Amino acid sequence: MKTLKEYASLTQTRLSQLIPSLPENAFEPGEMPALLAESMRYSLLAGGKRLRPAMLLAACEMLGGEIEPALDYACAIEMIHTYSLIHDDLPGMDDDDMRRGRPTNHVVFGVGQAILAGDGLLNMAFEVMLKSALKAGSNIEKCVRAAGEIARGAGVTGMIAGQCADLYQEGREDGTEEMLKFIHEGKTMAMFVGAMRAGACLAGADEKALNAVTEYARAFGLLFQASDDVLDIIADPALFGHSVGKDERDGKLTAVSVLTLEGAKARVETLLKEAVCALEGFGAEADFFRSLADAVAHRDH
Amino acid sequence: MKTLKEYASLTQTRLSQLIPSLPENAFEPGEMPALLAESMRYSLLAGGKRLRPAMLLAACEMLGGEIEPALDYACAIEMIHTYSLIHDDLPGMDDDDMRRGRPTNHVVFGVGQAILAGDGLLNMAFEVMLKSALKAGSNIEKCVRAAGEIARGAGVTGMIAGQCADLYQEGREDGTEEMLKFIHEGKTMAMFVGAMRAGACLAGADEKALNAVTEYARAFGLLFQASDDVLDIIADPALFGHSVGKDERDGKLTAVSVLTLEGAKARVETLLKEAVCALEGFGAEADFFRSLADAVAHRDH
Numbered sequence: 001m002k003t004l005k006e007y008a009s010l011t012q013t014r015l016s017q018l019i020p021s022l023p024e025n026a027f028e029p030g031e032m033p034a035l036l037a038e039s040m041r042y043s044l045l046a047g048g049k050r051l052r053p054a055m056l057l058a059a060c061e062m063l064g065g066e067i068e069p070a071l072d073y074a075c076a077i078e079m080i081h082t083y084s085l086i087h088d089d090l091p092g093m094d095d096d097d098m099r100r101g102r103p104t105n106h107v108v109f110g111v112g113q114a115i116l117a118g119d120g121l122l123n124m125a126f127e128v129m130l131k132s133a134l135k136a137g138s139n140i141e142k143c144v145r146a147a148g149e150i151a152r153g154a155g156v157t158g159m160i161a162g163q164c165a166d167l168y169q170e171g172r173e174d175g176t177e178e179m180l181k182f183i184h185e186g187k188t189m190a191m192f193v194g195a196m197r198a199g200a201c202l203a204g205a206d207e208k209a210l211n212a213v214t215e216y217a218r219a220f221g222l223l224f225q226a227s228d229d230v231l232d233i234i235a236d237p238a239l240f241g242h243s244v245g246k247d248e249r250d251g252k253l254t255a256v257s258v259l260t261l262e263g264a265k266a267r268v269e270t271l272l273k274e275a276v277c278a279l280e281g282f283g284a285e286a287d288f289f290r291s292l293a294d295a296v297a298h299r300d301h
Numbered sequence: 302m303k304t305l306k307e308y309a310s311l312t313q314t315r316l317s318q319l320i321p322s323l324p325e326n327a328f329e330p331g332e333m334p335a336l337l338a339e340s341m342r343y344s345l346l347a348g349g350k351r352l353r354p355a356m357l358l359a360a361c362e363m364l365g366g367e368i369e370p371a372l373d374y375a376c377a378i379e380m381i382h383t384y385s386l387i388h389d390d391l392p393g394m395d396d397d398d399m400r401r402g403r404p405t406n407h408v409v410f411g412v413g414q415a416i417l418a419g420d421g422l423l424n425m426a427f428e429v430m431l432k433s434a435l436k437a438g439s440n441i442e443k444c445v446r447a448a449g450e451i452a453r454g455a456g457v458t459g460m461i462a463g464q465c466a467d468l469y470q471e472g473r474e475d476g477t478e479e480m481l482k483f484i485h486e487g488k489t490m491a492m493f494v495g496a497m498r499a500g501a502c503l504a505g506a507d508e509k510a511l512n513a514v515t516e517y518a519r520a521f522g523l524l525f526q527a528s529d530d531v532l533d534i535i536a537d538p539a540l541f542g543h544s545v546g547k548d549e550r551d552g553k554l555t556a557v558s559v560l561t562l563e564g565a566k567a568r569v570e571t572l573l574k575e576a577v578c579a580l581e582g583f584g585a586e587a588d589f590f591r592s593l594a595d596a597v598a599h600r601d602h
Contacts, residue, residue: 164334
């Protein structure tokens, strides 16, 4: 098992190879336009913890799989995560000008190109996974399962469902705890579940192991979002990377707006216990995930 | 072999099953939000000739494959085509209010939900193909190849590359014939090539047959776009479904702006000959494609 930084670094290297930097203004037949590559790289390589790819890779390794053939899937999930941020920041969505301390994609490249950069990353995620599956020989079915898990997590019953509900709910006064749950499960949890199940599929995990990683990822995803909602209220803006108090100004339904700040903090602790509990059947090989949940629950940015 | 209408009707039925209509305002855990389903259905089931799915199915049948297992792939390509129209119509892209005689998606559902409807359709296309591949047993590799062809046609070296170049070029005065070729090959041709190669892959076609359908699809795609550019100038608006003369007003680089109207018409005839020529090795089983190219070259809407 590796550290979060080691998994992140492996992912970063492969991502940079998958979308190379191209000569300015080049439109070469059959190639990616330089402008498109630049706009995708701008957001994809802007930093970020590479949490989802790391969890995919760590789940795969924990269950006896190999890192090298899983790297394309790790990159695919980061491409999908990045596309969702680009589209989420657009006017008509959250309309954010800053992300990770830099101007958002549409501020730099314009709305049209930002839409295309997002579309490009989403499509490319699948192109990369399908290519990888064709090279996998007898492991092709494991690869298709993994890609299917990522598609489900990212899709219309997963992340996009959550985005749709979030947008529907914004500024409405009738937010319920059920709606909050729907939004958090979709927007945040579904992709963590997809990442870990994909890693487990690539490792050829059995049903029992798949269920365990799913339980962990569910608790972890909700924990991650609840702690994010808490940080939006209490974080130091210099550390947090995006503006503090924005959810409240936007009239967003959050763990804090539904449960109060103290209630949301308590929820984080409950979810941390659930996440750790889901790993009961594993030994030291699951320590990566135990530390990760603890670190996310107690982070200050 | 079936007619275009028969292929279209099979596709329409399956599409409607894949995205069912849901009770209003429902946000049920683990399900597609009703609002999202409605916005996707609005554009997906709005009519249209279902040309790309029909060509996928016809290529598959022509080369000895079966229709039933290819239907999910036909639907996937129509989902991708529809997502590209929704995003293309957005403010920041072409900013169109009308499509197929009805208000565009963002006019009805708002910009944010329209972005999500597009994202949802693109993601769902892959979800549907991956699910289908897992059910295909020993045909899984053919399915992955087919999905890969669609991903490539839709992707950053295909359709999205063309969109990027089109947007970059809009309003610029320095349009060249090379740039026009890049835009048309990307925006229009790549998806026809992807559709026919996917159909051929599903049929288990050999390299020779794959090359022949690729040649046909290349000529057909360019023919389709050139005739579209001609129609934008000379069509009867009542028949054409969208506004006439819009390309010129938007300062778009088109076959007509580069080659003149007469030049563009001559180009259509040359491409028609090339398309028919690519089918030389086939007998009556390729008549569907011969008639189709002729019909598109000589259409009035």
